Amino acid sequence: MTRMTPSEAFVETLVANKVDTTFGIMGSAFMDAMDIFAPAGIRLVPVVHEQGAAHMADGYARVSGRHGVVIGQNGPGISNCVTAIAAAFWAHSPVVIVTPQTGSGGIGLGGFQEANQLPMFEEFVKYQGQVDNENRMAELTARAFDRAISDMGPTQINIPRDRFYGDIDVTIPTPTRLDRGPGGAKSLDEAADLLAEAEFPVLLSGGGVVMGDAMEECVALAERLGGPVANTYLHNDSFPASHPQWTGPLGYQGSKAAMKLINKADVVLALGTRLGPFGTLPQHDMDYWPKDAKIIQVDADHKMLGLVKPVTVAIHGDAGEAATAILERLNGRTLKCDATKDERMATTRAEVDAWEAELDEWIHEKDDFSLEMIEEAKNEEGNWLHPRQVLRELEKAMPERVMVSTDIGNINSVANSYLRFEEPRSFFAAMSWGNCGYALPTIIGAKAAAPDRPAVSYAGDGAWAMSMTEILTAVRHDIPVTSIVFHNRHWGAEKKNQVDFYGRRFVAGELNGGENYAEIAETFGCIGVRVDDIDEVGPALKAAIDAQMNEGKSTVIEIMCTKELGDPFRKDALSKPVRHLAKYKDYV
Numbered sequence: 001m002t003r004m005t006p007s008e009a010f011v012e013t014l015v016a017n018k019v020d021t022t023f024g025i026m027g028s029a030f031m032d033a034m035d036i037f038a039p040a041g042i043r044l045v046p047v048v049h050e051q052g053a054a055h056m057a058d059g060y061a062r063v064s065g066r067h068g069v070v071i072g073q074n075g076p077g078i079s080n081c082v083t084a085i086a087a088a089f090w091a092h093s094p095v096v097i098v099t100p101q102t103g104s105g106g107i108g109l110g111g112f113q114e115a116n117q118l119p120m121f122e123e124f125v126k127y128q129g130q131v132d133n134e135n136r137m138a139e140l141t142a143r144a145f146d147r148a149i150s151d152m153g154p155t156q157i158n159i160p161r162d163r164f165y166g167d168i169d170v171t172i173p174t175p176t177r178l179d180r181g182p183g184g185a186k187s188l189d190e191a192a193d194l195l196a197e198a199e200f201p202v203l204l205s206g207g208g209v210v211m212g213d214a215m216e217e218c219v220a221l222a223e224r225l226g227g228p229v230a231n232t233y234l235h236n237d238s239f240p241a242s243h244p245q246w247t248g249p250l251g252y253q254g255s256k257a258a259m260k261l262i263n264k265a266d267v268v269l270a271l272g273t274r275l276g277p278f279g280t281l282p283q284h285d286m287d288y289w290p291k292d293a294k295i296i297q298v299d300a301d302h303k304m305l306g307l308v309k310p311v312t313v314a315i316h317g318d319a320g321e322a323a324t325a326i327l328e329r330l331n332g333r334t335l336k337c338d339a340t341k342d343e344r345m346a347t348t349r350a351e352v353d354a355w356e357a358e359l360d361e362w363i364h365e366k367d368d369f370s371l372e373m374i375e376e377a378k379n380e381e382g383n384w385l386h387p388r389q390v391l392r393e394l395e396k397a398m399p400e401r402v403m404v405s406t407d408i409g410n411i412n413s414v415a416n417s418y419l420r421f422e423e424p425r426s427f428f429a430a431m432s433w434g435n436c437g438y439a440l441p442t443i444i445g446a447k448a449a450a451p452d453r454p455a456v457s458y459a460g461d462g463a464w465a466m467s468m469t470e471i472l473t474a475v476r477h478d479i480p481v482t483s484i485v486f487h488n489r490h491w492g493a494e495k496k497n498q499v500d501f502y503g504r505r506f507v508a509g510e511l512n513g514g515e516n517y518a519e520i521a522e523t524f525g526c527i528g529v530r531v532d533d534i535d536e537v538g539p540a541l542k543a544a545i546d547a548q549m550n551e552g553k554s555t556v557i558e559i560m561c562t563k564e565l566g567d568p569f570r571k572d573a574l575s576k577p578v579r580h581l582a583k584y585k586d587y588v
Contacts, residue, residue, distance in 0.1 A: 001170060001171050002169070002170060003167060003168075003169055004167075004168065005164070005165065005168070006134040006163055006165065006166055006168055007033040007035075007164045007165070008036065009137045009138040009168060009170045009172070010033050010137050010141055010159075010164065011033055011036050011037065011040045011042070012040070012138070012172045013137075013138045013142050013145070013172055014040070014042060014069070014141075014145075015040050015041065015042070016142070016173070016174065016175060018066060019067060019069055020041055020042055020043060021045065021060060021069070021448055022037070022042060022043070022044050022045070022057075022070065022071055023044075023047055023052075023053035023054070023056040023060070023068070023069070023070050023071075023445065024044060024045075024046070024047065024050065024070055024072045024077075025047060025049075025050055025053065025072050025073065026044070027072060027073025027074070027077055028161075029073050029074040029100035029101070029161040030071060030098070030159070030161070030164065032165060033164055034071075045448065045473065045477050045479070046473070046476075046477070047441070047470060047473045048469040048472055048473055049080060049469065050070070050072045050077050050078070050080035051081060051083055051437065051441070052084075052437075052441035052444075052467060052470040052473065053071075053084075053441075054070045054081040054083075054084030054085050054088065054095065054097065055087065055437075055438055055441035055445065056068070056070070056442065056444050056448065056473075057069055057093075057095045057097075057445060058087060058091060058442055058445060059405065059428055059441070059442035059443060059444065059445030059446035059447075059449070060445040060446065060448055060449040061088070061093040061094050061095050061445075061449075062093050062425060062428055062442075063403065063425050063445075063446040063449040063450045063453075064425075064449040065211070065425070066094070066449075067094050067095070067096050067148055067149075068088070068093060068094065068095040069095070069096050069097075069098065070084075070095065070096075070098070071097075071098040071100070072099075072100075073100065074100045074101050074117070074161065075102070075112075075113030075114060075115045075117075076115075077113075078097075078099045078100075078115070078117050078120075079120060081097060082120055082121065082124070083435050084438075084441075085125065085154050086123075086124040086433050086435070087430045087431065087433045087435055087438060088124075088153070088154045089124040089125065089153050090430070090431035090433045091430075091431050092153050092207065093153065093154065094148035094149050094153070094154075095148065095153075095154040096145055096148050096154070096155050097125070097154060097155070097157075098156075098157050099117045099121075099156055099157070099158045099159070100164075101115075101117055101158055101159060101160045101161065102114040102115075102161065103160055103161050103162040104132070104160040104162055104163065105162065107160070117156075117158055118130065118156070118158055124154060125153065125154045125155050125156045126148065126151035126153040126154065127143065127144060127147035127148070127151065127155040127156070128155070128156045128158065129141070129144050129155075129156070129157045129158065130158045131158065131159045131160065131163045132160070132163075133163075134165075134168055135168050135169075135170070137159070137163065137168070137170070138171070138172050138173060141157050142173035142175070144156065144157040146176045146177075149178075150176075150177075152211065152300065180300055180317060180318035180321065181317055181318060181321055182318065182321035182324065183298065183316050183317025183318075183321075183322050184315070184316070184317075187313055187314060187315045187316075188315060188317075188322065188325045188329060189329065190313045191269070191296045191313045191315060191326055191329075192329035192330055192333075194267055194312065195225065195267060195296070195335065196330065196333055196334075196336065197267075197336055198225075198266055198267035198294075198335070198337055199336055199340065200265055200266050200267075200337065200340075200344065201265065201266070201268075201269060202227055202228050202229070202230065202262045202264070202265035202267075202268050203218070203221065203227065203228075203229045203230075203268075203271060204229075204231075204262070204268055204269065204270045204273060205218050205229055205231055205232065205238040205239040205271055205272070205273075206231075206232040206235055206238060206270065206271060206274075206319070207232065207235045207272060207273060208271065208272020208273060208298070208299060208300055208318075208319035209235075209239070209271060209272045209319045209320070209424065210235060210237055210238050210272075210425060211319075212272060212300070212319045212321075213320070213425075214272065214320025214321075215238065215239065215240065215423070215424050216320075217319075217320040217321075217323040217324050218238070218239060218271060218319070218320070219239070219240070219243065220323070220324075220327055221271075221324075221327045221330075222239070222243075222245050223245070224330055224331070224335075225269075225335070226245075226337065226338070226341035226344060226345065227245065227337065227341075227344050228245055228247045228261040228262070228344070228347075228351075229243070229245045229247060230248065230249065230250050230255070230258035230262055231246075231248060231249040231250070231258070232249070232251070232275075232279050233249060233250055233251025233252065233254065233276065233279025233416075234249070234251070234279070234416070234427070234429040235249070235273075235427070236249050236416070236419050236420065237421040237423065237424050237425065237427040238272075238424065240421070240422045240423070241420030241421060241422060244345065244348075244349065245345070247261050247348060247351065248352070248355070248420075249416055249417075250262065250279055250280065250283075250288075251278060251279035251280065251281070251283065252281070252283060252569065253283070253414050253416040253417055253566060253567070254283060254416055255355055255417060256284055256286070256351075256354075256355045257348075257351040257352045257354065257355035259284065260286070260288065260351050261347070261348060261351055262289070262290060263286075263288045263289070263290055264290070264347075265290045265293045266292070267293060267295075267296065268290065268293050268294070269296045270295060270298065270311075271298050271319050272298055272299065272319030273297070273298075273299065274299060274301070274304035274308065275295075275297065275307075275308045276432060278432055280308070280309070281572065282571075284567075289309075294313075295310070295312055296312065296313040296315065297309070297311040297313070297314055298315040298317060298319055298323075299315075300317065300319070302316040359388075359392065359417060359418070363388060363389045364386040364389065364562075364564055365386075365387075365388070365565060367565075369496075369499045369504070369564075369565065370562075370563075370565055373562050373563040373564045373565075374386075374562055374564055377562040383532045383533060384488075384532065384561055384562040385531075385533075385534055385537070385560060385561050385562065386561070386562060386564065387410075387414060387486060387488070387562070387564065387566075388414060389534055390534070390561060391414060391415050391417075391418040392418060393534060393537040393538045394537060394538070394541055395418040395420065396538055397538035397542050398456070398541070399545050400422075401422075401423065401426075401453050401454065402426065402453070402454045402455075402456060402545075403425075403426050403427075403428070403450065403453050403455045404419055404421075404426065404427055404428070404456045404457070404458065405427075405429065405438070405439040405440075405442045405443040405446065405456075405457045405458070406427075406428075406429045406439055406457075406458045406459075407430070407436060407437070407439035407440075407457070407459040407460065407464070407467075408429075408434045408435060408436050408438065408463060409462065409463055409486075409491075409492060410488075410492030410496065411460055411486040411488065411561065411566075412458050412463075412486070413566065413569070414566045415458055425450075428443070428446060436462065436463035436467075437463055437466030437467035438467075439459045439463070439467070439483075440459060440464070440467045440468065440470050440471070440481075441467055441470045442457070443455045443457040443481050443483075444470060444473060444474050444479050444481055447474075447480070448479050451479075454545050454548060454549060455482065456481070456482045456483075456484065456541075456545075457482070457483045458484050458486070459483065459484070459485055459486070460485070460486045460487075460488065460492065461486065461487045461488065461489065461511055461515070461517070462490075462491050462511055464483075464485045464517065465511075465515075468517070468520070468521075468524075468556075469524075471483065471524045471526055471556065472525070474526070474554045475524060475554055478552060479554075480547075480548040480549075480551075480552050480554045481548065481554050482544040482545060482548050482554070482555050482557065483554070483555070483556045483557070484557050484559065485556060485557065485558045485559065486559055486561050487517060487559060488563050489510065489511045489563065490509050490510050490511050490512075491508075491511065492563070493565075493568065495509040495565065496565040496566070496567070497568050497574055499565070500568060501574050501575070501576060501577065503587070503588070505587065516530065517530075517556060517558040518530040518557075518558040520556075521555075521556035521558075526553060526554035526555060527544065527547055527553055527554070527555040527556070528555075528558070529543075529544070529555060529557045529558065530558045530560065531557060531559045531560065532559075532560040537559065540557050541557065
């Protein structure tokens with residue numbers, strides 16, 4: 001054991017876990033520890049707002065596979081992080097939030113910036129540690145870091161501010177990392193037998209493939225089965241888009257090819273996915289999930305097995321290890337689907353080609369409202385661009401090894417059909433949490449973890465306004481990124497519900513303020529570009545990436561879009577209104 005202060009024990013525990021970057025805003029509650037971050041080799045990236053810091057920690061963790069760390073002042077600084085920690089929870093990110101608290105001698109007295117900081121996070125973290133005794137500083141901090149990895153999600157270490165001071169004898173714990181393994185032999189045998197008898201197996205590649213760095217193992221198993229592979233919702237980076245068996249993502253605004261092909265499946269191998277409900281809902285007027293297919297589900301969290309969909313075989317194991325174990329059981333066997341491999345590959349290719357051709361021709365939305373908005377745009381000053389056309393041009397201009405984060409919103413959701421990747425840890429979204437203001441800070445965190453990779457964020461003008469000040473973080477601390485802002489002057493996703501269900505009575509949906517986000521970006525110290533010509537979209541992105549990678553400069557590309565809108569998020573969640581009171585009778 002070594003004599004040290006609790007602050008030193010805290011910092012040395014971070015060092016033992018290879019922490020070299022943290023995100024947050026300085027505060028007196030943890031200043032004694034912060035004072036020795038630099039000599040310990042830890043960089044604290046000061047942000048504009050603590051929600052941005054937690055999103056950055058999320059992005060950092062998702063790219064690196066290591067811990068993302070966020071810290072801030074007790075009370076309001078910590079409460080600002082709740083939304084972003086919830087997003088990290090649904091992304092299974094190993095984020096550790098350090099929450100300094102009011103001094104232990106004053107808890108419960110209503111002092112300055114006092115809050116009960118454990119209940120506000122308990123729904124969104126896998127573990128909460130409270131340092132009531134400074135002698136346990138290293139132990140509890142280390143446990144928070146271990147559990148973030150083992151439980152695949154955020155954890156919290158809560159430290160009354162006075163516990164950073166004193167003298168203690170301590171041993172810094174060695175980090176514990178689990179070897180998850182492939183799952184039970186019985187379930188793996190059953191999965192192999194089921195696949196051997198399948199006539200049209202479809203592999204569904206999920207987030208567990210990304211988090212487990214298991215794309216190679218997933219590809220090997222897919223090639224043995226010789227059939228279509230779909231990405232799970234918002235995990236477009238879980239299978240290489242250039243592979244002939246790739247069909248694209250399921251879920252909201254996903255690939256029709258993937259949906260039509262999985263509908264043919266007699267066996268679905270769901271590899272590393274919880275089969276979340278939002279990723280299997282009907283889409284494009286297709287209720288595509290196969291009703292009679294047998295499902296093999298592989299997940300590292302046993303609580304997810306069979307939770308959303310009834311499964312035939314449940315495998316509690318690592319996605320890559322399980323894929324390898326199943327492949328070993330299939331090698332040397334004759335599979336029933338071997339006889340139809342060429343036919344199934346031809347079917348896969350035909351569906352993918354048809355979907356790509358449809359996307360090429362799907363220049364604008366074709367519902368009555370969108371067509372009216374297109375006509376309206378012709379009478380406005382400027383040449384407003386069709387969102388789908390823009391997304392296709394951005395897709396074509398994307399550089400190799402690009403990382404992309406998307407915010408919530410109509411155009412960003414439509415982007416699900418156009419974002420393709422070749423390697424894991426490339427695509428980041430707020431998953432089932434779906435909060436606005438996610439994309440920009442998350443891509444800044446991702447860039448901090450992988451400065452050698454191009455980094456691009458997508459946001460609509462509504463979500464952008466929530467987070468755009470974090471461009472200052474990128475500029476101030478030399479973390480260059482490229483941010484795309486789709487400026488369509490309304491809250492599109494929710495406004496589409498008012499179109500479809502509420503008689504076009506638009507309440508609080510308009511964002512017509514005449515903002516010029518490119519000019520605002522320039523005042524923040526980065527390059528600002530406004531685009532209103534479709535031929536400028538690709539060149540603008542390429543120039544921004546060049547500035548990012550070769551000059552270390554951030555760019556905001558503001559793209560002026562029409563107000564046309566894609567399908568709403570949840571057709572199943574709304575219905576035509578019913579009114580009983582006479583004064584509301586016209587509101588149907």
